[in-house]
Amino acid sequence: MELEFIKLTSHQFEELVFACEQTSHEISCFFDKQTGDVEMLGDYIETDPELKERIEEEFGERYIRVPKIESWQSFEDMEEFTETVQEKKMQNSLERALRGGKGVFRRFKDTLSGDRNLLEQWYKFKDQRNRERVLRLFEEEFIKLIIE
Incomplete structure (x- = not known):
């Protein structure tokens, strides 16, 4: 094709x-x-x-x-973003938020909401990942x- x-x-x-x-x-x-x-x-x-x-x-x-964009892909993005967080206390809080099934997306966002700069970094990270993902998905077509 x-x-x-x-x-x-x-x-x-x-x-x-x-x-x-x-x-x-x-x-x-x-x-x-x-x-x-x-x-x-x-x-x-x-x-x-x-x-x-x-x-x-x-x-x-x-x-x-x-x-x-599947929820498992968004979850992977959260995991990868958490690895980039420099401040260990926040990184540990995010890791805890990612454990335990239902409500994981809300817990993750709630944990980030205490740090406006970090929350903004997350949105930029997520948006960039989704842009890249869309380009790849269309190339597959x-x-x-x-x-x-």
Whole structure:
């Protein structure tokens, strides 16, 4: 299969990354290869019936499903970020937050919320990881995104 090159503005790319984070059982996101736009469909989203029909008719050619960033990938990001934390007390607190199943994402964020700078570093780290992940996911679909 031949690699397809698609140019996106930085705003379109950020919308695409956001869509990858939001895709769930209730929300399906589709990437329009012609315009670079993301379309969301779901039970609780008001959608133009013509858009839904167009996506169904042109799925695979013009539209592709936006890949989902899985929770296990986000968990790995939290683990890797924790390893970068210099202050040992905070690093230990984050390691404790990562143990024990349910509520791990909330505990991790709550632990970070006491340190505004560290919380900001986490968001930058997570955003960068998700941007890289989206580029890789699209390359797996033989699409090279070029951000302008």
